[in-house]
Amino acid sequence: xxxxxxxxxxxxxxxxxxxxxxxxxxxxxxxxxxxxxxxxxxxxxxxxxxxxxxxxxxxxxxxxxxxxxxxxxxxxxxxxxxxxxxxxxxxxxxxxxxxxxxxxxxxxxxxxxxxxxxxxxxxxxxxxxxxxxxxxxxxxxxxxxxxxxxxxxxxxxxxxxxxxxxxxxxxxxxxxxxxxxxxxxxxxxxxxxxxxxxxxxxxxxxxxxxxxxxxxxxxxxxxxxxxxxxxxxxxxxxxxxxxxxxxxxxxxxxxxxxxxxxxxxxxxxxxxxxxxxxxxxxxxxxxxxxxxxxxxxxxxxx
Amino acid sequence: xxxxxxxxxxxxxxxxxxxxxxxxxxxxxxxxxxxxxxxxxxxxxxxxxxxxxxxxxxxxxxxxxxxxxxxxxxxxxxxxxxxxxxxxxxxxxxxxxxxxxxxxxxxxxxxxxxxxxxxxxxxxxxxxxxxxxxxxxxxxxxxxxxxxxxxxxxxxxxxxxxxxxxxxxxxxxxxxxxxxxxxxxxxxxxxxxxxxxxxxxxxxxxxxxxxxxxxxxxxxxxxxxxxxxxxxxxxxxxxxxxxxxxxxxxxxxxxxxxx
Amino acid sequence: xxxxxxxxxxxxxxxxxxxxxxxxxxxxxxxxxxxxxxxxxxxxxxxxxxxxxxxxxxxxxxxxxxxxxxxxxxxxxxxxxxxxxxxxxxxxxxxxxxxxxxxxxxxxxxxxxxxxxxxxxxxxxxxxxxxxxxxxxxxxxxxxxxxxxxxxxxxxxxxxxxxxxxxxxxxxxxxxxxxxxxxxxxxxxxxxxxxxxxxxxxxxxxxxxxxxxxxxxxxxxxxxxxxxxxxxxxxxxxxxxxxxxxxxxxxxxxxxxxxxxxxxxxxxxxxxxxxxxxxxxxxxxxxxxxxxxxxxxxxxxxxxxxxxxxxxxxxxxxxxxxxxxxxxxxx
Numbered sequence: 051x052x053x054x055x056x057x058x059x060x061x062x063x064x065x066x067x068x069x070x071x072x073x074x075x076x077x078x079x080x081x082x083x084x085x086x087x088x089x090x091x092x093x094x095x096x097x098x099x100x101x102x103x104x105x106x107x108x109x110x111x112x113x114x115x116x117x118x119x120x121x122x123x124x125x126x127x128x129x130x131x132x133x134x135x136x137x138x139x140x141x142x143x144x145x146x147x148x149x150x151x152x153x154x155x156x157x158x159x160x161x162x163x164x165x166x167x168x169x170x171x172x173x174x175x176x177x178x179x180x181x182x183x184x185x186x187x188x189x190x191x192x193x194x195x196x197x198x199x200x201x202x203x204x205x206x207x208x209x210x211x212x213x214x215x216x217x218x219x220x221x222x223x224x225x226x227x228x229x230x231x232x233x234x235x236x237x238x239x240x241x242x243x244x245x246x247x248x249x250x251x252x253x254x255x256x257x258x259x260x261x262x263x264x265x266x267x268x269x270x271x272x273x274x275x276x277x278x279x280x281x282x283x284x285x286x287x288x289x290x291x292x293x294x295x296x297x298x299x300x301x302x303x304x305x306x307x308x309x310x311x312x313x314x315x316x317x318x319x320x321x322x323x324x325x326x327x328x329x330x331x332x333x334x335x336x337x338x339x340x341x342x343x344x345x346x347x348x349x350x351x352x
Numbered sequence: 353x354x355x356x357x358x359x360x361x362x363x364x365x366x367x368x369x370x371x372x373x374x375x376x377x378x379x380x381x382x383x384x385x386x387x388x389x390x391x392x393x394x395x396x397x398x399x400x401x402x403x404x405x406x407x408x409x410x411x412x413x414x415x416x417x418x419x420x421x422x423x424x425x426x427x428x429x430x431x432x433x434x435x436x437x438x439x440x441x442x443x444x445x446x447x448x449x450x451x452x453x454x455x456x457x458x459x460x461x462x463x464x465x466x467x468x469x470x471x472x473x474x475x476x477x478x479x480x481x482x483x484x485x486x487x488x489x490x491x492x493x494x495x496x497x498x499x500x501x502x503x504x505x506x507x508x509x510x511x512x513x514x515x516x517x518x519x520x521x522x523x524x525x526x527x528x529x530x531x532x533x534x535x536x537x538x539x540x541x542x543x544x545x546x547x548x549x550x551x552x553x554x555x556x557x558x559x560x561x562x563x564x565x566x567x568x569x570x571x572x573x574x575x576x577x578x579x580x581x582x583x584x585x586x587x588x589x590x591x592x593x594x595x596x597x598x599x600x601x602x603x604x605x606x607x608x609x610x611x
Numbered sequence: 612x613x614x615x616x617x618x619x620x621x622x623x624x625x626x627x628x629x630x631x632x633x634x635x636x637x638x639x640x641x642x643x644x645x646x647x648x649x650x651x652x653x654x655x656x657x658x659x660x661x662x663x664x665x666x667x668x669x670x671x672x673x674x675x676x677x678x679x680x681x682x683x684x685x686x687x688x689x690x691x692x693x694x695x696x697x698x699x700x701x702x703x704x705x706x707x708x709x710x711x712x713x714x715x716x717x718x719x720x721x722x723x724x725x726x727x728x729x730x731x732x733x734x735x736x737x738x739x740x741x742x743x744x745x746x747x748x749x750x751x752x753x754x755x756x757x758x759x760x761x762x763x764x765x766x767x768x769x770x771x772x773x774x775x776x777x778x779x780x781x782x783x784x785x786x787x788x789x790x791x792x793x794x795x796x797x798x799x800x801x802x803x804x805x806x807x808x809x810x811x812x813x814x815x816x817x818x819x820x821x822x823x824x825x826x827x828x829x830x831x832x833x834x835x836x837x838x839x840x841x842x843x844x845x846x847x848x849x850x851x852x853x854x855x856x857x858x859x860x861x862x863x864x865x866x867x868x869x870x871x872x873x874x875x876x877x878x879x880x881x882x883x884x885x886x887x888x889x890x891x892x893x894x895x896x897x898x899x900x901x902x903x904x905x906x907x908x909x910x911x912x913x914x915x916x917x918x919x920x921x922x923x924x925x926x927x928x929x930x931x932x933x934x935x936x937x938x939x940x941x942x
Contacts, residue, residue, distance in 0.1 A: 087735050145920055152671060153919050155735055156863065159856055160915035167912055171905035281852075285746075292739075322754040329743040329750070336740050337728050404811060430813035442808035444801050446868075446929055455801040458794045459813035465822065468793035469786050479794065483940070500941060522813050 058196040059314050065202045065271065067310025068209035072264035073287035074294070074302040075216065076135075076257030082233040082297035083253045085151060089158040090138055091261055092284015093165035094131040096277065098262025099182070099269040100175065101130025106183050120185045124208070124266055131262020132255045134165070139254040144247065169277035179276030182269035205267045212260060213303060219256075220299065229253055233297065286313070289332040295345025304343060355418045357382045357526050357558040358403065363412030365395075365402055365582075372398045374582040376412070380526070380575075385552055385559040387573035387590070389566075395582040396562045397439065400528050403560075404436050405429040417525065431459055435519035436528040439562075441511055445504035449495055449514055452503050453486045456521035486521060492554075493517040493547075509540050516547065520555060527551070529561035533568045541565065545572045570594055619934045620788065624781045631773065645773055649841055651881040652780040656834035658861040658873035659787055660827040665859075666867035666929075667791055668823035669803025670730065671738045674745020675831060675858055678718040680850035681748065682832025683839035684758055686714030687767040690840065694768050707770040711779070711836040718832025719825050721748070726824030730817060745855060753847040763846030764839070771841035779837060783830050784935075787870060790826065792937050799823055803868070860915045864925050871935050872927030880911075 073095050080088050105126035109119060142161050146154045170177040189200045220226035231239040232249045240246050268283065269275050286309055294305025309328065317324025335342060356379035365373040373395045380386045388396050401407045403414055405426035413420050421429055435456075444452045461482060467475040490499050493513045498506055503514060512532060519527050532548070533541050545568060552559050563569050569576060570590045578586040578593055586596040631648060634640040640648075661675045689710035694703055729740045758764045790796050799819050801809040810816050839845040861880050865872025887907040894900045918925060 085735075087739065142916055142920070149923075152734055152738075153923060155738060156859065157916055157919040159859070160912050160919060163853075163856060164909060164912035164916065167905045167908040171903055171909055173901045177903065177905060285742075288739075289743075322750070325754070326747055326750045329747045332743045333740060333747075336732060336736055336743075340732065340736060406807075426810045427813050427815050430811060436811050438808065438811075442805045442811075444804035444808065446804060447797070447800060451797050451800075454794065455797050455809065455814065456812040458798050459815070461794050463794065465790070465795055465826075468795050469789050471789055471793075475793070480940070482794070487942070518812060 055315055056196075057194050059318055060311060061193070061196045061198055061202060063311030063314035064307060065205050065310070066314055067307035068205045069264045069267050069271070070283065070287045070290050070310050071303045071306035072209055072212060072260045072267070073283060074291040074306040075213070075299065076261045077288050078291040078294075078296055078299060078302040079229075079253050079257045081291070082299075083229065083250055084143070084147070084154075084236075086143065086154045086158065087288065088138075088143075088257075089155070089284075090161040090165060091135075091257070092280035092282075092287070093162050094135050094138075094258045094261040094280070095265045095268070095284060095287075096169065096275070096280035097134045097165065098127040098131035098259075098265030099275040099279065100169065100265075101262060102127035102266040102269055103180065103182060103275060106185065123185060124263060127262045127266035128259035129262070131265060132259035135254040135258020135261070136251060139251055144250075166277050166280070175277065177277060179274045179279070182273040182275050184273070185270055201271050205271055208263060208267060212263060216256070216260075216299070225249070225252060286328045289328050289335075291342075293331060293335050293342055295342030298342065298344045301342055301344035354382055356380055356415075357417060358560065359413075359415040359418075360403075361413040361415065363402065363409045363414060365398060365407060365409045365411075372582050373402065373409070376579075376584065378577060378584070378587065380558060380560050382558055383552070383556070384574050385548065385561070385572055387569045387576040388560070388562050388579065389564070389569055389576060390579040390585070394580045396579065397530060398582075399579075400436065400530055400562065403429075403528065404434060427459070430522055430524075433523070433525035434528065435522045435524035435526070437512075437515040437519050437530055437532060439530040439534060441508075441515060443503045443511055443514055443518075445502075447503055448500050449490065449503055449506070450483070450486060450499050452514060453489060453518050453521045454482060456518045457482050457486060460523070489517055489521055493520075508535060509543075512536075512544070513547070516551065520551065520557075524557055526558045526560060529559060531562055531564065533563055533565045536565075541568055544568070548572055566594065616938055620785060623934050624777075624784075628774075628777055628781075631777075635773065646841075647881060647885050649771065649773060649776050650838075651878045652776045653834050653838050653841070654858075654861065654877040654881055655780055655874050656783050656830055656837075657858055658865065658877045659784065659870050660831045660834070661858050662862045662865075662867065662870060662873045663787060663791070663799075664823045664827045666862060666869070666873075667796065667803065668799040668820060669806070670820055670823060671734060671741070672824070672827075673738045673742040673852070673855055673859070674725075674748070675741075675827070676835075676850040676854040677745035677748040678722055678828040678831035679835030679838065679854075680752060680845070680847070681718040681721050681828075682711075682714035682835030683845040683850070684714075684752060684764060684835075685717040685832070686710040686836035687764045687839040687845045688758055689713060690768055690770065691764070691766060703768070704770070707768075707840065711833055711840075714836035715829045715832040718835065719829035722824045722828025723821060726821045726828075730820040730824070742852060742855075745850075745852060749847045749851050752850075758845075761847065763844050765844055767839050767843045767845065769840060769843050771837050776837050776841070779833060783833070784870070784874070787826075787830070788935050788937070791870065795819070795822070856915075857911065860911055860918075862925075863915065863918050863923075866925035866927035866929060868929035869925075869927035869931055871930070871932040872925055875926060 073091065076094065077088065077091050080086055102123045105123045109122060138161050142157050143154055146157060169175050190197055192198065220229060228244045228249045231242065231244060232246055236246055287306060290305035290309035291302045293308060294301025309331065312327055312331065313324060316327040358380040360376050360378050363373060363376045376399065388399065390396055398407065402409050405421065405424050408423055414422050416432060416434060421432065444455065461478055463475040463478050487499065490496055493516065495510060495513055495517065498510060506514065533544055536544060548559060549572065551557060573590050575588065576590045576593045577584060586593045635645060657679060661672065664670050664672045690707055693706050725741065725744045729737055732740055752758065753761050798814045801812065801814055802816050802819055806816055861876040862873055864880065865876030884907055887910065888904055891902055891904055891906055895902055
């Protein structure tokens with residue numbers, strides 16, 4: 051019993067949470083702005099991982115190992131995730147913008163399936179998982195009772211930098227203000243002269259690129275990537291966003307770290323619990339407090 | 353002096369900090385056509401939602417036929433005898449007119465799910481009975497030529513009659529009509545007034561309605577209550593209240609009603 | 612009775628059965644085609660039951676295969692245990708029938724347990740909760756060593772054949788049709804059309820939403836049992852989110868709200884899957900193009916997106932074939 055909540059588990063949980071946080075942010079931003087649960091978001095994560103993989107093997111000849119290369123790979127992972135997000139929005143979600151929400155939800159399921167099976171079916175990418183290259187040398191060191199690798203620091207740092215960047219974007223820039231306006235009232239924003247579709251596209255771009263970054267980090271930290279790698283993390287990150295309050299940006303981060311720690315500790319206790327804890331959290335949240343920890347109650351006017 | 357069909361007692365309702373309805377106390381006597389008027393946002397639809405159980409009032413009692421119905425679920429309140437139409441027509445668009453009305457009779461049927469799975473004779477008999485009753489109602493509402501048409505294909509005026517028919521199918525004692533004359537031209541409004549009076553006379557129901565259309569209100573209501581910002585401004589006979597309202601209008605400088 | 616009403620569904624069913632059985636007996640249809648037809652019939656039940664929940668009652672269940680899983684595992688466990696104890700042929704068939712029904716009941720109970728708390732959620736949230744429950748069922752089954760865990764439940768006796776599966780499918784369609792075209796069915800439809808108006812017309816919407824789930828789960832559990840006894844195996848991966856998604860594609864393709872549509876789609880897509888698999892294998896083995904059967908799923912994903920973008924109502928929309936409509940007096 052003692053090792054479940056140990057410092058080691060907390061550290062591992064935070065590492066996992068950082069990755070979930072980057073994915074969850076994309077979910078929550080897209081939901082906040084168009085009220086869509088983008089089932090395909092986990093697959094943007096997968097695309098980012100493959101983009102990083104591809105970038106590595108492409109640039110391996112040109113760039114030396116280490117920080118510089120890793121940075122380039124990160125950028126390309128984010129671009130990959132962002133690009134597929136933009137395309138999904140443009141071709142699959144935008145046409146259904148003013149139709150019933152359920153249509154968009156089902157379409158998102160379709161996009162998700164499409165990405166997974168397309169990547170699985172394409173010969174060079176293939177259905178089998180691949181090992182992810184070691185982008186930088188792995189060092190272990192001790193903090194207190196825990197064995198911590200430099201990867202943990204990288205995961206947390208990258209996540210933190212991106213999250214701080216996002217906060218600055220949302221709070222300080224005109225686009226960020228536009229994003230906040232559209233998520234509160236799309237029609238009012240339109241009447242104020244905001245190009246709503248542009249804001250929505252931008253949100254998908256940011257959300258997708260964050261997922262792509264998470265894909266790189268996941269590939270680095272848990273070095274196997276495969277076409278279906280996005281399913282479970284995507285679902286768990288979504289649950290994390292719901293836990294924190296879907297549509298709420300700090301909520302997504304909070305929920306993600308809670309989810310990461312909960313999952314790590316639950317797995318240490320019992321692997322069945324570890325597999326199922328995310329769904330248990332989902333059901334508890336939706337049945338007891340559907341608005342999440344930081345979410346607000348909204349009443350529908352009849 | 354008979355028990356009023358509806359007796360609202362000190363009813364208030366708040367949405368968070370916003371006061372939608374403040375300390376309403378009034379009776380709707382049996383058999384009367386009672387009108388509730390006021391500018392947009394004054395709390396009229398909220399009052400209807402409270403009476404039909406969609407919202408539970410923050411304070412106060414709602415007595416229907418002498419018994420408090422606060423806290424009851426909406427469908428149970430319908431079973432007790434309160435029916436309602438909606439401002440923005442909520443018909444079952446993809447069902448036929450006959451089915452729209454039959455749904456409202458469903459709660460009176462006794463056939464269980466198993467008897468309907470097996471289509472036992474008792475089920476078949478009851479189904480035919482319900483169908484005949486509903487057909488009578490359809491004929492009464494002059495919708496016979498539409499009985500088996502899909503509801504979404506009906507013109508606006510017929511849809512309004514369908515909503516009233518559906519409300520009547522629940523065998524209510526009290527019908528709440530939410531802006532029944534909305535979007536109607538003068539001829540349609542005349543027909544509606546005749547219909548409402550006929551419904552009250554033939555079906556022995558009390559009518560409680562919300563309207564903006566002043567001619568309709570003065571033409572048909574026997575008592576009227578004016579509200580604004582969730583508070584009662586005036587109450588009484590329409591002729592008296594209307595004069596009162598005109599004063600209000602002048603005072604507030606607002607054209608709150610359409611003549 | 613004023614006039615003799617033709618039992619259209621019974622006649623259509625009898626003709627179908629006779630034709631197929633004849634083709635089987637004369638050897639025109641070999642075992643391979645029979646398996647596809649059997650699978651199609653089972654998917655007819657699965658698609659129609661999902662349609663009952665999503666298309667008729669207007670709810671949104673994404674974990675429908677979870678109910679089938681319960682039915683498969685419960686019935687499979689019963690038959691594997693009991694048949695080892697009682698090797699007599701007559702006893703075996705009764706055991707099979709009982710096992711299937713019990714599997715259905717088990718699924719119905721699960722349907723109630725899931726439906727009752729979940730159904731006050733709307734749209735997206737209901738979808739996610741049902742998805743979550745479906746995954747929980749799968750996870751639990753994956754971890755119960757007694758029923759095989761990740762290897763699955765093996766060695767289930769092969770009790771399913773064309774006649775058995777056809778009869779179950781036929782009776783399911785009759786019962787579902789009777790339900791939908793009864794007062795109860797109209798209550799469910801009214802919830803789909805306008806839930807608030809339905810409640811205000813005196814319909815106990817909670818009861819009917821749960822009823823949709825329970826009835827849908829019951830027959831889905833039966834279908835799961837039939838499938839397990841056809842393939843002789845029950846495996847958690849057969850009943851996950853992707854299996855549920857295939858069902859969703861079938862119901863949308865056929866038409867949300869049309870039982871006829873679900874029947875047509877179930878047959879079409881089952882045959883199409885087989886056809887694509889054969890075609891892809893041929894392309895790969897004979898022509899040398901390096902493609903795998905995942906392309907079938909790519910096509911289905913594109914089909915779903917296409918339907919949602921351009922023809923949401925699917926093939927039949929909400930219409931039913933005349934064969935399925937019970938005639939009514941119209942005076």
